[in-house]
Amino acid sequence: MRYKEISKKLPYWMILVVLTILFVYPFWWMVVNSLNTITDIFGDPSFLPKSWAFSNYQEIFTVQPFARHxxxxxxxxxxxxxxNVFVAAMAGYSFARIRFPGRNAAFLLLLTALMMPIEVTIIPLFFQMRSFGALDTLIPLMLIPIFGSQGAFSAFMLRQFFVTVPVELEEAARIDGLNPFSIFTKIMLPIAIPVLSSVGILAFIAIWNTYLEPLVFLNSLEKYTLPLSLTNFNDTYGLPQWNLQLAATALSIVPIMVVYLIFQQKVSNAMVGSGLK
Amino acid sequence: MKNVRPMGAKRALIMLLVFGLALGMAFSQGAKETTSTPSGPVSLTIATWTSNPDQIALLDSFVQDFAKSKGIEIKSNFESIPFGEYNTKLSLELQSQNGPDLFWVLETAAPAFIESGLLANLDQAMKAYDPADISSDALELWSKGGSVYAIPFSTSPFFILYNQNLFAKAGAKNPDQLIAEGAWTWENFRKVSKQVTDNTGIWAFQTVDGQGYDARILHNLAPIVRSYGGDFWTEDGQVLINKSEAVAAVKLFHDMVYVDKSVVPPGNQSDFFSGNAAMTVGQISRVSKLKDASFAWGLAPMPSGPKGNAPVIGQAAIGAHSKSKHVELAAELVAYMTNKSSVAAMAGIWPPARKSVMDSEAFLTSNPMVTSVQMKEAVANSIKTGRVLPSHVKYPQIEVESKMSFDKLWQPNADVRKILDEVAAVYAKHIK
Amino acid sequence: MKKLSLQSTHRREAIIGWAFVTPQMAGFIIFVLLPLVSVFMYGMQEKNLLFGTSSFVGLDNFGRLFSDPLFVKSLVNTLIFSAGVVPLNLIFSLMLALYLGGGKTGTRFVRGIIFLPVVTSGVAWAIVWRYLLQGGTAGPVNWFLSQVGIEGPNWLFEKGWAMASVIVTRVMKNLGMNVLIFMGAVLNMPGDVIEAARIDGAKGWNLFSKIKLPLLMPTVMMVTIVTVIGSMRVFDTIKLMTDGGPEGSTMVMVYYIYHQAFRMFETGYASAIAVVLFGIVLVLTLGQWVSRKRVSYYEV
Known part of the structure; x- marks a missing residue:
């Protein structure tokens, strides 16, 4: 009986172990070698840092304005x-609850943004930002996630949520004399907080990790964002400074990991929800 | 109802304000750099591919001297772009309202950048600083229709840097010993490389900056190919890369990588400067990386081939952005940065294109880490006989397309001739 | 207020409704629709980024596409990449979801760690794997292989292996996402239907293929399309791990667009490639809509 139980569970635990190694080792290796000197990185892999070079974590702030990044x-x-969240909530609310001419057409049009890869429009966006004088500023990096596919996604998710809110709530508020905007801010936004935070977390993670847009839009070192900064740990002649690059990479992951670990359930639910419809 | 309505509006207003404020903050960040009041300091951005703080400081000292001589204040902003992405990043930046006012230009990109009109004409600005002193050979690449569009600040031959300790440990003759015997040929280079790797287990040779298989493939192959009497293509449109001389030369390198296994292979990051390869190819600007070297090192000219010595010069120039708000000032600064005193001050890092500096005794002792004999043999002599890499206005296309074929070389059983035929076809297509 | 005519209520609603959607829609027009129109226009121009020139050339760029061996290569590579990523991702994520979905001990933990790469930036993930996959015995992956007597290839620099490497790292990066989605779908499967099937004697493969899979089909379809479109967009992995090489064997469409536009400065021709990419994504999306209607029979 006992033997049978173990043999039944063995493959399960083996899968767990394999997955853990596969998915945790890269992170572990990164942290270990972020504490090695560049020469120690090239030796045989070790489980713990060989040189404990905490200076790497200081140096990343001096070789380029990493704090600024x-x-x-x-x-x-x-x-x-x-x-992203605010604009999308307004639109989502309106699409869900207010009857206005052209609503369905507008909504359908907006949905096309959902599937639009930024890679398709990056060239026109570059020229457009140039004519706005917004190249080499952080503006495009803020506006694109608000209005591009990330924005359309949030609006869509919020619409789906607002559709489910009972009409009675609004009716009561209207009878109390609240104007439409107050209904939105005082009644609708508060009850939407769980959804708002879900789409917000998704947007945050997506923006934090964006690479192509800053690569194309930014020039000045002091305007870089983290993904760009990470690829910029090179020595005088363009060879990567491995130890620094790894230390910086480890530091760049920290906030996202914290957000993720705190809101693990929420992030998971948001992601699952994002896929369901 | 009366007091509810304004509340909602107020809320909305506050929210909009906060949002607008945040956006405004970001905007002002961008705006700060662009608006320069005429009375305050002029802000100039200079793009380079070095990020070495000493080198940047030296360049900045020229800027400050220049400002003093003009009686103005200049706030310089140095921007370093990694070598491998230099042209891509630079071309994007030159489209931006914050683009660099001055920038370094790679030799291979020279024709395209001159053609693009992004480089300001420097004829007027140069007049003040004895332009006749600049070697006309060196200026050739940077001129069009008798006008100069960028001035080479570096005319720097490639040479071999080697690790004396590793050669001693391997019991192999080092480059200087072979030179003394008059046997410093590519054949012997290959032989001692194999000895070093076999006897020490350490790579014998790292390609230039470790980028010899991709971003610097021309720099890597040119010294061998040319000393075998071959070339990539010529100015008059002949494609030579698949001729037997070039094929023999590339084959020698290929055999070193895949038969002898003495060269740091593609993708491996072992580095000469940290002691993980016994030799590499460098320029005088790389010597500073040896400041803290844990080994004794030497410096020798490139080996010779069946057709004798064929030194290869890496050139880099600086130009002014024709659409800069301060284009005239920028052009003057370019001329100032390449005047006699600036060039003399740079000579120990970036060998001069000015004849007066090149011929001076001071040049031979300009780099404290390099002896005057080394400077003479590996640098000064090579400048006189060396040639730059081939270039072409279509080089951006050539580079990307030929890489597809060049990549095929990096296999153990690559058919070198066939692959070089393919490369030649790419060259021919664009060069015509 | 009650006395307001029906018409004026409608008008009021219309104004309020549009007021709420205007920010989103205006932004959408400026940042999505306009660039999309422009990309079609640029696709019909010869537009050089460096020289600042542009001239109308009609459909020349599109004609050039299929005589450009590199474009054909990038198209084929994109398909190979998708053909590698999508099935691997779907099979593993579905298996893991079904296997881990039963609320066994450690499920939460595994879900957590599989999900780590999903929240990590593609840049960070690519940087780490570029180190791990070094050739010789320098890279940890090959070091481990050498411990069991296998001589690993030079992963990122050998044709074939390079593509395999970017596929696998990409699958690992995004696997967690689909595992989660499938777990959600597995939990939502009607227990009574499965119970009934079990009582009828269905188990193992039969239970999966005849009962569970049809129930999961809408989710599978949706996940497939999302994964396919995602794989078409791969950029950072390629740029940072292989730079499109060796021999262009990992040059995918998006990276080729980037190359043409910003390395060879041909923004017009690059736009034509972007139009093709848009076409592919559009067809896939429409395909999803149509197929969703077809399989909606199973939706519960």
């Missing part, structure tokens, strides 16, 4: 996320 990324992700 961090702040830039935070700024872009925060403004982008707030804008």
């Amino acid at each position: 961090y702040v830039n990324t935070l700024l872009v992700a925060t403004v982008g996320t707030l804008g």
Whole structure:
């Protein structure tokens, strides 16, 4: 009986172990070698750092304005996320609850943004941003997630949510004399908080990790965002400074990991929800 | 109802304000750099592919001297772009309202950049600084229709850097010993490389900056190919890369990588400067990387081939952005940065194209880490006889397309001739 | 207010409704629709980024596409990449979801770790794997292989292996996402239907293929399309791990667009490629809509 139980569970545990190695080792290796000197990285892999070079974590802030890159990324992700959520909530609410002419057509049109890869429009966007004088600023990095496919996605998710809100709530508020905007901010937004935070977290993660847009739109070192910064740890002649690059990469992952670990359930649910319809 | 309505509006207003404020913050970040008041300091951005702080400081000292001489204040902003992405990034930046005012130009990109009109004409600005002193050979690549569009600040031959300790450990003759015997040929280069790898288990040769298989493939192959009497293509439109001389040369390198296994292979990051390869190809600007080297090192000219010595020069120039808001100032600064005193100050890092500096005794002792004998033999002599890489206005296309074929070389059983035929076809298509 | 005529209520609603959607729709027009129109226009121009020139050339760029061996290569590579990523991703994620879905101990933990790469940036993931996959015995992957007596290839620099490497790292990066979605769908399967099938004697493969899979079909379809479109968009993995090489064997469409536009400065021709990419994505999306209607029979 006992033997049978173990033999039944053995493959299960083996899968767990294999998955853990596959998915945790890359991160472990990154952290270990972010604490090695460049010469120690090339030796045989070890389970713990050989040189404990904590100086790597200091040096990344001196070889380029890494702190600034961090702040830039935070700024872009925060403004982008707030804008994304707010604009999308307004649109989602209206699409769900207000009858206005052209509603279905507008909604359908917006849905086309859902599937539109930024890679298709990156060239015109580059010229467009140039004519706005927005090249080499953080503006495009904030606006595109608000209005591009990430924005359409949030609007869609929020519409789906607002459709399910009972009409009685609104009726009561209207009888209390609230104007439409107050109904939106006082009644609708508060009850939508779980959904708002879900789409917000998704937007935040997406903006935090964006690479192509900053690559094309930014020039100045002090405007870089983290993904760009990570690829910029090179020595004088363009060879990667591995130890610094790994230390910076580890640091860049931290906030996202924290967000993820705190909101694990929420992030998972949001992602699952995103796929369901 | 009366007091509810304004509440909602107020809320909306506040939210909009917060949002607008945040956006405004971001905008002002961008705007700060662009608006320069005429009375305050002029802000100039200079794009380079070096990020070495000492080198940047040296360049900045020229900027400050220039500002002093003009009686103005200049706030310089150096932007370093990695070599491998230099043209891509630079071309994007030149479209931006914040694009660099001055920028370095790669030799291979020279014709395209001159053709594009993005480089300002420097004829007027140069007049003040004895333009006749600049070697006309060196200027050729950077001129069009008798006008100069960028000035080479570096005319730097490639040479071999080697690790004396590793050669000693391997019991192999090092380059200087072979030179003394008059036997410093590519054949012997290959032989000692194999010895080093066999006897020490350490790579004998790392290609130039470790990028010899991709971004610097021409720099990597040119010294061998040319000393075998071959070339990539010529100015008058002949394609030579698949001729027997070039094929023999490329085959030698290929055999070193895949038969002898003495060369750091593609994708492997072992580095000469950290002691993980016994030789590499460098220029005088790379010597500073040896400041903290844990080994004794030497410096020798490139080996010779059946057709003798064929030094290869890497050239780099600096130009002014024709659409810069301060284009005239930028052009003057370019001329100033390549005047006699600036060139003399740079000579130890970036060998000069100015005859007066090149011929001076001071040049031979300009780099404290390099002896005057080394400077003479591996640098000064090579500048006189060396040639730059071929270039073409379609080089951006050539580079991308030929890479597809060149990549095929990096297989153990690659058919070198057939692959070079393919490369030649790509060259022929664009060069015509 | 109650006395307002029906018409004026409608008008009021229309104004309010549009007021709410205007920010989103205006932004959509500026940042999505306009660029999309432009990309079609640019596709019919010879437009050089470096020289700043542009001239109308009609459909020349599109004609050039199929005589451009590199474009054909990038198209084929994109298909190979998708053909590698999509089935691997779907099979593993479905298997894991079904296997881990039963609320066994450790499920939460496994779900957590599989999900780590999903929230990690593609850049960070590519940087780490570029190191792990070094050739010789320098890279940890090959070091492990050498411990069991296998001489690993030079992953990112050998044709074939390079494509395999980017496929596998990409699958690992996004697997967690689909596992989660499938887990959600598995939990939503009607227990009574499965129970009934079990009582009728269905189990193992039969139970899966005859009962569970049809129930999961809408989700599978949706996940397939999303994964296919996602795989068409691969950029950072390629740029940072293989740079499109060796021999262009990992040069995918999006990277070729980037190359043509910003390396060879032909933004017009690059736009024509972008139009083709758009066409492919459009067909896939429409395909999903149509197929969703077809399989909606199973939707519960």
